[in-house]
Amino acid sequence: MFDRILIANRGEIACRVIRTCRRLGIRTVAVYSSADADAQHVRLADEAWPIGGPRPAESYLRGDAIIEVALRTGAQAIHPGYGFLSENTDFARACAEAGIAFIGPRPESIDAMGSKAAAKALMERHAVPLVPGYHGADQDPAHLAVQADRTGYPLMIKAASGGGGKGMRIVREAAGFAEALASAQREAANAFGDTRVILERYVEHPRHIEFQVFGDTHGNVIHLNERECSAQRRYQKVLEETPSPFLDDARRARMGEAAVAAARAVDYVGAGTVEFIVAQDGEFFFMEMNTRLQVEHPVTEETLGLDLVEWQLRVAAGEALPLAQSDIRAVGHAIEVRLYAEDPEANFLPGSGRLLSLDLPAPSAHVRLDGGVIAGDTVTIFYDPMIAKLIVHDRDRTQALERLREALAQTEIVGPKSNVAFLERLARHPVVIEGRIDTGYLDRHLEEFLVGDAPPADVDRFAAATAMLLQDETAPQVVAGDPHSPWANADAWRIGHRGRRVIALLEGGRRHEIDAHGHGGDYVLRLGEHTCMVAGARFGDGMLSARFDGRSRRIPMAVHGGHVRLHDAEEHRWTFERAPAFAWAGEASGGARHLAAPMPGRIVLVRASVGDTVEEGQELLVMEAMKMELALKAPRAGTIESISAAQGDFVDADAILVRFAGAA
Template sequence: MINKLLIANRGEITCRIIRTAKRLGIATVAVYSDADANALHVQMADEAVHIGGSASKDSYLKGDIIIAAAKKTGAQAIHPGYGFLSENATFAQQCSDNDIIFVGPPIGAIEAMGSKSAAKTIMEQAAVPLVPGYHGEQQSEEMLKQAADNIGYPVLLKAAAGGGGKGMRQVHSAAEFSAGLAAAKREAMASFNDDVMLVEKYLTQPRHVEIQVFCDHHGNGVYLFERDCSVQRRHQKVIEEAPAPGLPEEIRSAMGEAALTAAKAINYVGAGTVEFLYDSDGSFYFMEMNTRLQVEHPVTEMITGQDLVEWQLRVASGEPLPATQEQLTITGHAFEARVYAEDPNNEFLPATGVLSTLRPPQENSFVRVDTGVLEGDTVSVFYDPMIAKLIVWDEDRGKALQRMALALQDYHIHGVTTNIEFLYNIATSDPFVNADLTTGFIDDHYDALFASHLASDEMLIYAALGVLLNQTPVTVQQGPIAGWVSPAHIADGWRANEDHMQSIQLRLSCGDVVDVSAVFVSRREQNTWKISINGKSHMCSGRLHDGKLDANVDGHRQQLTLASDHNHYHVFGDRQSLQFEHVLPDLGIDDNADNEGGLTAPMNGTIVSLLVEPETPVEAGTPLLIMEAMKMEHTIKAPTNGTVQEFFFSAGALVDGGAALLEFTADE
C-alpha cells in the first residue's frame, strides 16, 4: 500500500481524498498557490508545498513543479483529483519517468480517450453503439458543414479534446453553422489549445446516463451501476442521482457491459466513467469516457457502500479490486447537488466574494457535504466557483428527494450569490419529482424554474424586523434603589408626544426597493413594533441571538436565520430566503442615475476578442466583445441601437470586475 500521497489539486476533491488517505494511514501532501495559502486542503494535509502564483497556469497546471514537490517530500504517489492534470498523458508520463505512481489509468488509456474523435473510432471497432456523426481528420469549415448537412440538423459541434461543456455548440440550421463553429473553435483553443472539432447528431430528448467502471492490473473489471446526470446548464451537471430512475434492469445490465467493453478496449486500469446518451426508445449511445474520478462519484458511493478513492489507492498499489460484480448491489437512492457561487438569474454568471456566513446542513448518515472552504474564505476569480457538493441518501427516491429539499433549506450562505434557491426549485418541481428527465430539462421547464419569486410580505416583515433588532440595542441602567429602573435609562426609543415611527428602505437583490414603516409600541419582554407594508399593519416582536431571529408576527412564532454584513442582510426562512440591503438614509437612491456611455466587465477576466470596429453603428443585442472569466466565456452585447465609440482594452488584456470596457453612444 502507498504510504505517502501527494494530491495535485485543490478544494473539495483534495479534502475528500485526504479524508480517505488518513483513514487508511497514508500520509498526505497538499500543494497550493498564492491564493490558496490558507485554504482548507492545506490545513488538512500533513504537509503542504507552495507551487506558484494564483492562476492555474502558474501553479496547479505546472507538472514539473508538482513532480519536484513529490520528490522533495518523498511522496510515492500522486493523485490528480479531477480537472487540472487528471487526464494529462504528459503529466502521467512525467510521474512514470520519476518512479512516482500516478493514481489513474495507464498513459495509453488517457491518450486513447483524450481525443473524442479517436475515442469514437476505438469504440466503433469495439462495437460500442455510437451517435451518428463525423469524427474525421478533415477539419475545413466546408467539410464540417457538409458533414452536418448530411447528418441533418440539429447537430452538436464538440471539441475533440474537450470536456465540461467547453468547445461545444448546438447548431439548429445551416445558417447558424459558421458562427457556431467559430465560437466552438475559439473556446476549444482557449481551453485545450486544440480546436479540432467533431460533429454529431443532436438528440432532442435524451437522458445523460453514465456508468462507473473500475479495472485493476490483474484483468478484473466491474461496473458500479449508473448515475443520471441529465439536469445540466451549459453542458455542466447541476444535480446528479443514482441509480437512474426508471431504468429497466436489462438496460442497466446492457449499458454496464457496454461500458466494460469500452474500458477493456483500451486496457483500462482504475476508476473511469463511460458516458452514454439514453434515448426515449431505450437505445443508448457512447458519448465519451472520462479517465478519472468524477465530481459526482459520491452518489455511487452512497448506493453501493464503497469508498471509490480507497479503491483507487488499492488498485494503484497493485491490489485486486475489493469486490466482484456479483458482490456489488444497489441500496436506496442518492442525489448530489452542486452548490455554486453563481447567479442563475443572470445566465449563471459566476460570483466572487467572501463567504461571510457559511452554515451547511448537519451531516449524518443521510446527509453528506463535501467542501473545500470555510466561513470567511474568499471565492476568487482564479478557480471554478463550486462551494460544495451536497449529497443525500435514503431508502427510495421519494424519501431521498425530501431530504435533499430539506437540506437545501438548511444551507445558509451569505456574502456571495449562490444557486441554492435554484437547486431547491429544481428539487421541488413537479417534472423533477416525477423523474421527467432530459438533458434539456432546464430549458424545457425554464418558466417554472426561473419564475419570478416575488418576496412575500411575510419575508419582508421578517427582513424589517431583523433590521430593527440589529440596530436597536436596549440598554438598562440600574437606579439608586436595588431593582428600580429609571425610565430615563431605558433606551427603547419611547417618545412623550408622538409615536416613534421609522421608515425603512429595503433594496432587494433583484434591484427593487421596498418601503416599510415601523412604529415602536412597547418594550416589555421583547421590543414590539407595528410594521406596515403594502397597506397592512402587523404587530411584530422578536430577538436576535447567535445568528437566529426569533420572530413573532401577529402571534405566529417562527425561528429564522439572519446573516448580516454591515447593511447587507440575508434572512433564511422555511421555504424562502431573502437577500437585501438596508438603504441608509444618507445613502439614498438616485433614480436619475445615468449609466449611458460605458459597458462594464461583470467580473475579473481576460478580453478574448473584439467583435466590431470602433465608430460602427450596431443594433441592440449585437455582440461587441468576448471576455473569459472563471472558465467561462461571456459575451458583452449592445444594450440598445447605437455606436461603439472606443474600446478601452485590446484582446488578451486582463480587466477588473466593474471596469468600463468600451464607450457606447445610444441612438436618440
C-alpha cells in the same frame, strides 16, 4: 499501501482525498498557487508547497514543479483529482519516469479515451453503440461542413479533447454551421489547446446516464452502477442521482455490460466513467469516457457504502479490486447538487469574493457535504466557483428529494451570489420530481427555475424587519463598562412613548423603509400605506415565530449581520440586506451609458467598431472568464464612441469597455 502521497489539485477534491488519506494513516502533501496560500486544502494537508502564480498555467498545470515537490517530500504517489492534470498523458508518463505512482489509469488508456474521435473509433471496433457522425482526422472547415450535411441536422459539434461542456455547440441548420464551428474551436483551443472537433447526430430530448467503472492490474474490471446526470444547463451537470429513474433492470444490465466492454477495450486501471446518451425509446449510445474520478462520485459511494478514493489508492498500490461484480449491491437513493458562486438571474454569471457567512446543513446519515471553503474564505476569479457539493441519501427517491429540499432550506451563503434558490426550485419542479427531465430541458425552460422579479409580500418584509429589530435589541452594547445601564438597550425607548426606528431593507435592487415602534417582540410596523401589528416575536434555532395582524406564523429564517434570508409559505427564498436608515437622493446611475466588464476576464472577440450604430441587446464583445465564454451585449441602442479593450486584453471587473456617444 503508500505512506505519503501528493495531491496535484486544489479545493473540494483535494480536501476529499485528504480525508480518506487521514483515515488510512497516509500522510498528504498539498501544492498551492499564490492565490491559494490560505486555502483549506493547504491547511488540511500535513504539509503544503507553493508552485507558482494564480493562473492554472502558472501553478496547477505545471507538472514539472509538482513532480519536483513530490521528489523533495518523498511522496510515493500523486493523486491528480479531477481537472487540471488528471487526464494529461504527458504528466502520467512523467510520474512513471520519476518513479512515482500515478493514481489513475495508464497513459495509454488516457490517450485512447482522451480524444473523443479516437475513443469513438475504438468503441466502434469493440461493438459499443455509437451515435452516427464524423470523428475523422480531416479538420478542414469545408470538409467538416460536408460531413455535417452528411450527418444531418440537428447535429452536435464537440471538442475532440476535454469535456465539461467546453467546445460544444448544437447546430440546427446548415446556415449556422460555420459560425458555430468557429466558436466551438475557439473555446476548445482556450480550454484544451486543441481545436479538433467531432460531429454527432443530435439526439432530441436525450438523457445522460453514466456508469462508474473500476479496473485493477490483475485484469478485473467491474461497474459500480449508473448515475443519471440529465439535469444540465449548457452541458454542465446540475443534479446527479443514482439509481436512474429511467432505467429498468434489463436496460441497466445492457448498459453496464457495454461500460465494462469499453473499459476492457483500453485495458483500464483505476476509476473511470463511461458516459452514454440515452434516447427516449431507451436506445443508448457511447458518448465518451472520463479517465478520472468524477465530481459526482459521492452518490455512488452513498448507495454502495464504499470509498472510491480508497479504491483508487489500493489499485494504484497494486492491490486487486476489493469486490467482484456480483458483490455490488445498492441501497437507497442518493442525489448530489453543486453549490456555486454564480448569479442565476444574470445568466449564471460566475461570482467571486469573500464568503461573509456559509451556513450549511449539519452532516448526518442522510446529508453529506464535500467542500473546499469555509466562512471567511475567498472564491477567486482564477478557478471554478464551486463552494461545496451537497449530497443526500435515503431509502427511496421520494425521501431523498425531500431530504434535498430540507437541506437546501437550511443553506445560506452571504457574500458572492449563489445558486441556492435556483436549486431549491429545481428540487421542487414536477419534471425533476417525476423523473422526466432530459439534458436540454433546463435550457428550454430556464425561466421556470428562476425567481425573476416577483417581489416578496409585505408580510415577508415585515418579518425581515422584525428579525432585524430583535437582533438590534439583543446585540451587546457597552456603555461605560456598565452592563446594567438602560442606555445599553437598543430598543429606541423614549420617555412617555415607544421610540421610532427606521429599518431600511434592500431587496432585488429595491429599497424599502419600514417605520417601527415598539420593543421586546411587540411592534407596530409601517411600510407605505400598509401597517402591521407584530406581537410575541421570538427568534431562535433558525425560526422566527410571531403573530402578524393576529395571524401566527413560523418562518424559516437566517440572520447574519446585515443580511436576512427567509422562506415564505410557498418556499420561495428571499434575501434582504440592511441599508443605512437614511440615504441621499442621488442622480440616476445612467447604467446604460456604457458597457462594463461584469467580472475580471480576457477579451477573446470584439464584434463592433467605433462609430457603429448598434441595437439594444446586440453582441459587442466576447469575454472568457472562469472557464466560460460570456457574450457582452449593448445595454441600449446607440452609436459607439469608444472601445477600450482589444482581443487578448485582460480586463478588471467593472472596467468600462464600450462608451456610447452622448454619455457623460
